[in-house]
Amino acid sequence: MVWTDQLVAEFLDYAETEAPDLHPLLHFMAYRGPRRGEARGLLDAEVRLDKAEVSIVNQIAVTGGATRHKKPESESGNRDVVLNPDTGLFFVRRDGRAWHPCSVSQRFRRLIQRGDFPPARLHDLRHSAATIALQAGVDVKVVSEQLGHSTTTLTVLNEAATAEDLTRWLNAETLRRVWPSLWLPVRRRALWQARFPELAAPPQAVAS
Known part of the structure; x- marks a missing residue:
């Protein structure tokens, strides 16, 4: 299910309180629409806060239960849209370790259930981001x-x-x-x- 902009805003308000460690990643997914692996694999070196932009050149995929870094799915997937020295990743857990893609999806599902939000997949945040932008008149x-x-x-x-x-x-x-x-x-x-x-x-x- 693709959520409306109102539902997205309400969910993010809830997540900010109930899952503050995960909230920044979910906010990024909901309003910029990266794939799960791309958000998880966002590199510190590719985040330019002074310019309010990032470059997506890496993603973390799950193969046989193990995670690995890889390039985005296609050439067009390479795009521009406390820093951790150990993982080199921008979004990390409170202890500095990298998020496992499956654990992000599991936390997302639990937040939806506890907050009594309409059913949705984590990937649906990507579609919500696109729909909100298109309906707002973005080219x-x-x-x-x-x-x-x-x-x-x-x-x-x-x-x-x-x-x-x-x-x-x-x-x-x-x-x-x-x-x-x-x-x-x-x-x-x-x-x-x-x-x-x-x-x-x-x-x-x-x-x-």
Whole structure:
């Protein structure tokens, strides 16, 4: 479930009191939309507080229960959006150790349950960040770059909730043109083709 801006604000107020050690990371995810591994892997050296910007060039992935550092998922994933000398990470636990991605997700779920908030995944904060920005009038290209998407089309398809959103944020002709070559999860592609059957039609059929 993608939360509204009001729900996000209420949850962050709750987290600030109930989980002050985790609140800064959740706030960053809710309003800038990094992936879980990217937020966890944010490096001290890539945070420029004087300029109010960060560079996302690293993420922490979980493989077989073990964590490892790796580059973001794609070239477009490398982007610009008390410091700990041991881990080199910006977001750390109170004792200075790195957060495990799974423990962040578990804490998030417990906070939701205790605070009686609507069900949501940690990853949904990323979608909330995009939706809040788009509805506030931020250009879709800016939002796409912030999220590390390879195309603005992908951003719109992920975040649009209604047909009105789709037509407001993306030219329909552009969408039809790039649709055959656009990679999307099978479920997401089926959803949009059910909503807009012309996307599944051959180009000549649409033109006629």
